[in-house]
Amino acid sequence: MNVQSHLFVLVYLPAVVLLWRLLNRRAGRGARVFLLCAGLLFCGWGSPWSLLVLCGEGAVSFLLGRAMLRPGAPRRLLLTVGAAVLLAVLAFFKYTGFFLSLTPLEGTFSPPAGLMPLGLSFVTFQQLFWLRDCYFGEAGRESALDYACCITFFATVTCGPITRVGELAPQMRSPRALDWQDMAAGLYCFALGLAKKVLVASVFANGANFGYANAGALSSVDSALTILCYTFQIYFDFSGYCDMAAGMARMMGIDLPVNFNSPYQALSVKEFWGRWHITLSRFFRSCVYIPLGGNRRGMAATCRNIMIIFLLSGLWHGAGWGFVLWGGLHGGAMVIQRLWGKRKFLPKPLCWLLTFGFVNFAWVFFRAESLGQAKALLGDLLLGGLGLPSVEFAAALPLEAVGQGLTVLQQVLAPGGTVLAYWLPLLAIPIGFALLACKNPLVQAQTMRFTGARLVLSVACLVISLLFFSGVDTFIYANF
Numbered sequence: 466m467n468v469q470s471h472l473f474v475l476v477y478l479p480a481v482v483l484l485w486r487l488l489n490r491r492a493g494r495g496a497r498v499f500l501l502c503a504g505l506l507f508c509g510w511g512s513p514w515s516l517l518v519l520c521g522e523g524a525v526s527f528l529l530g531r532a533m534l535r536p537g538a539p540r541r542l543l544l545t546v547g548a549a550v551l552l553a554v555l556a557f558f559k560y561t562g563f564f565l566s567l568t569p570l571e572g573t574f575s576p577p578a579g580l581m582p583l584g585l586s587f588v589t590f591q592q593l594f595w596l597r598d599c600y601f602g603e604a605g606r607e608s609a610l611d612y613a614c615c616i617t618f619f620a621t622v623t624c625g626p627i628t629r630v631g632e633l634a635p636q637m638r639s640p641r642a643l644d645w646q647d648m649a650a651g652l653y654c655f656a657l658g659l660a661k662k663v664l665v666a667s668v669f670a671n672g673a674n675f676g677y678a679n680a681g682a683l684s685s686v687d688s689a690l691t692i693l694c695y696t697f698q699i700y701f702d703f704s705g706y707c708d709m710a711a712g713m714a715r716m717m718g719i720d721l722p723v724n725f726n727s728p729y730q731a732l733s734v735k736e737f738w739g740r741w742h743i744t745l746s747r748f749f750r751s752c753v754y755i756p757l758g759g760n761r762r763g764m765a766a767t768c769r770n771i772m773i774i775f776l777l778s779g780l781w782h783g784a785g786w787g788f789v790l791w792g793g794l795h796g797g798a799m800v801i802q803r804l805w806g807k808r809k810f811l812p813k814p815l816c817w818l819l820t821f822g823f824v825n826f827a828w829v830f831f832r833a834e835s836l837g838q839a840k841a842l843l844g845d846l847l848l849g850g851l852g853l854p855s856v857e858f859a860a861a862l863p864l865e866a867v868g869q870g871l872t873v874l875q876q877v878l879a880p881g882g883t884v885l886a887y888w889l890p891l892l893a894i895p896i897g898f899a900l901l902a903c904k905n906p907l908v909q910a911q912t913m914r915f916t917g918a919r920l921v922l923s924v925a926c927l928v929i930s931l932l933f934f935s936g937v938d939t940f941i942y943a944n945f
Contacts, residue, residue: 662709
């Protein structure tokens with residue numbers, strides 16, 4: 466089921482929140498049974514057969530985790546078997562094509578798409594976290610119902626955050642009692658997050674799509690704006706979903722871990738990763754970096770471990786050399802920063818500019834469909850010539866309905882309307898920078914007092930977003 470759809474926003478979400486609240490007043494177990502059914506409906510809406518894979522691997526990981534709690538259990542063996550099963554399922558569905566592309570068998574086989582569970586990457590890491598926590602005795606007492614509710618929770622299964630069963634299950638057993646501040650704050654986060662996706666990220670997606678489709682034939686200015694547009698697109702797309710997920714959970718009396726905290730305000734790549742996809746960084750730190758030795762075995766081993774987790778992070782995002790290179794670039798930057806140490810003699814504005822510029826550059830390989838396309842776009846940046854943005858780039862930015870309105874404006878106000886139709890879409894760029902300086906709705910909701918003005922803003926964002934749903938792409942991170 467698509468989160469940015471009329472069915473989800475107007476029917477599924479209100480029904481789930483209402484029934485969840487009503488059932489929790491009477492029977493906590495009944496409420497969790499309902500939540501599991503709602504989660505299975507959400508996960509299996511587009512491909513019911515995928516539930517067989519999800520339930521199968523979920524049963525294996527749950528039983529292996531519980532088995533680790535038995536006295537004398539071979540915990541390391543159970544952990545290894547569980548991780549191997551989960552990673553094998555992930556590799557089969559997500560990386561078969563990539564691995565076959567390295568052999569003469571390229572294109573001869575592809576996994577059946579109808580069997581691939583929704584949000585497989587996120588669900589796999591959540592289950593690996595469960596096995597890790599059971600191994601160290603930090604989880605494992607949860608019931609099968611608790612576990613199933615956690616791995617099928619509709620708010621997190623599509624794009625995260627990557628939650629730990631031990632921190633989510635107790636809240637599902639005993640959610641906070643109905644509180645209108647929770648409901649209001651949840652609605653505020655959900656509505657503004659949805660607006661980020663539909664009304665902001667989609668505009669920058671148009672610019673990025675135009676530029677990448679014409680890579681190799683752009684001016685330097687168009688190329689730079691294309692790169693910047695994708696930087697803005699993925700920011701508002703992912704932060705929008707993080708706000709929506711937190712809002713949905715809060716309306717149900719559940720708190721999710723903070724997963725996004727204004728990363729483009731970071732003054733270093735290390736700080737960027739402390740603010741971007743925070744739960745993914747937590748997973749790699751707990752499940753890969755520390756088991757490899759962390760920073761306890763000397764500088765060389767530390768740098769090696771950093772590169773490993775960032776290369777794995779690149780592969781987790783997608784099966785392609787562009788993702789691997791993106792991870793390697795960030796890993797290399799982190800290694801350089803580690804070797805640089807605490808010697809800081811650069812002013813903060815320059816630190817921000819270098820960090821933001823590097824992040825923009827790395828996103829090129831993340832977004833490009835091939836390394837050749839990335840090379841062409843960067844070639845345009847260096848050799849495309851100077852000047853104003855092209856008319857074609859400006860015309861590509863607006864949402865479809867807005868673009869139609871600008872066409873009418875050109876005709877009614879000719880010849881001045883042509884000038885307005887050119888410059889008005891380009892205002893999206895400074896508006897994007899201005900929005901970067903704003904606090905995330907999730908951060909605001911932690912301390913804010915809900916006022917009439919915020920209610921009006923929430924309703925306006927919700928209504929306008931519903932009107933502009935047509936043609937909006939799925940969330941970027943839903944593809945991972």
